Amino acid sequence: MSIELRRARSRQMVIFFLGCGGMIILLGRLYYWQVWQSGSLSRLANSEHIQNQILNAPRGLIYDAQGHLLATNVVRDDVYITPLQFASDFTDNYPTELSTEVHALHQVLPSVSEDQLRNDFGFSLQAVRVAEQIDPGQSQRLRNLHLPDTFLEPQTWRTYPNGNLASQILGYVQDGKGIYGIEAKYNTLLAGKAGSFTAETDLNGNPLTVGASSEQDAVKGLDLTLTIDSFIQYFVQTSLQDAIQQLDAQSGTVIVLNARTGAIVAMAGYPTFDPNHYGDFADQKGCVGSEDVYLNPALFCDYEPGSTMKAFTMAAALDQHVITPDTSINDPGYLNFSDGTPTVHNWNDESYGKETMTQVLQHSANVGAATVATWLGPDRFYPYVDRFGFGQPIGLFQPEDQGGYRTNTSVGWSESDLTRQAFGQSITASPLQVARAYQAIANGGVMMQPYILASINDNGHAGPYYQYSTQPQMLRRVISTETSETLTGMLISTAEYNHITLPGYSMAIKTGTATTQGLSMDQTEASVAGFLPASNPQFVILVKLDRPQKTIYGGTAAGPLWRTIAQQLVVHYSIPPDQQQ
């Protein structure tokens, strides 16, 4: 073989091996991209043309007892700009185009200043939100303008068309989650179940039916119907607000219960808030200036019930045949105890002399109530306090303050606790607990569980809540029917004595004026609790005003509001009179 031929073969071999090496490198690279990096590259490629979308479930609606909407959903647009895209689109005449764009945006969104918009366009970001939840008119104007590098992003918002009506019952929704009240308690039912949608998309991002796609429908949240009557709720709220402003009070609570079923017809607190703009009320305080305004004071604002408690002391004594309405005592205006228990005085330090038990209620005599409590003793008094539900949570929704009191088994209990608890001191309760206890008296001695959820509409799904409606639930018998009737008669006399009457209607009420330890005696919590018509009770009403300044007593401060609400109830529900006018 000649040298030249050998050289040629060597060159061929070199070229061959170089070719083989190149092929191996290429194959290795191919393996790297096609096998090693396959997963991540496939994901990247798919993300370009496959759309994975979460389908938000519409939140369930909330209705009142008459079918009026209390909470619904609306879609509102957020406005976004794309500063980086805008800068690259208008590199030549950026300042001019920016001025035009900013001016046009400001014309539609006057709440956003031009300086703010310029500042937003200065960010090195893909997208910046310049306004949220704009109204439909503004959305339409922006669509018509076809502004470059500006887009609208629709968002679903919870809205409360009645403003602050029943806001402390409803709560509000933040980031799709219910906060406080009904929205929080029934969040799982209201929220529904989100769905998903996966499909290939075209160049504009529209999903294509050609190719693989999968869709799981979102399940709408369940609709709830409450026992609240919007009309009465509105009347109660506005009347409470007027009364608080007139009396220069700090706060207040009103509860209206169905006397037979325990259904809550109205439950209002003041100050209150607008759930559509809940953020504006973050600094405001509700119940006697101590708690957030979002909390429902009927459940959370516990207080010493004061003389409204005397009705339960009398109920315990009547039920155990310790007294009758005509049992009399001698009331010198004070009551001393031989064992060192502090002396009990009447609220006005007045001496009533010989007075019957009915007169004890009429006079709201502390001495009389304390005397009855000493006759009963702790073993016969506390079981009734317990049966009337004091110190026990109601469980309507959270948060709830269940109050409390010391009994003869508690550490540090003394005879003084017993005598003071008989007229509503040394014991705390939420307004709803007091209203529930009066409901038991009104309902022939049978206590019902207060409830606010009337029914659940599961939108045709035969799920666990199919045609669900709350049935009134009896908790227990607290006192006998006879005791209830006798006590009702005594409370009717009390109403007449206090001139809290309504022509044609008998009303059973008890006033209460509670002071707080550590505060001056004129800083009271004035309340009235009772029911009407007394012969056939339909509604239980509790009115409580915190720290009224113009007049500080239950009868004079809360009494007129109680009567106004009672008047409205008999007219609204066409309740026939039970007395000759």
Add this chain to the structure above:
Amino acid sequence: MYGSKAWTAAVSPKGVASPKARSEASLLAQRRRHMHPSFLRMGPAALCITCLLLVGFMAVLYLSQVGQVVAANHQLQDIRNEQAALERQNQDLVDTLTREQSPASIAEQAQKMGLGPIDPKNLWVVQVSHLQEMGQGDGPTVPPLGVQP
């Protein structure tokens, strides 16, 4: 063409085929037809053209189908957009209606019309004795309007 040649071969010199020869010839032709279907009897160029035409036809059919599906997809997308817009509009209308029907709005409108809350002192309830609810009890029922009892 192959068939006619085979037929020619099977005929007698006088041009008239005997029955036996005719049956053999037809059997042969039948066998050939079984072994060589007509499209295989095409030349390669004709076969290619036919295949191309078939593929083209199938492609046209497929593209036509895809086009229809894409058009339907656009239509579906439009309908979905329209549905979303209508739902949004419906929600807005329900919201507006509820706001207008809210007790606060009604009270405001009533106030504008000069109406005010009733004073409880001016309210009198007229009691009519011997009145019973319609359809309940044993007493006489209220006759329909316009009918004299």
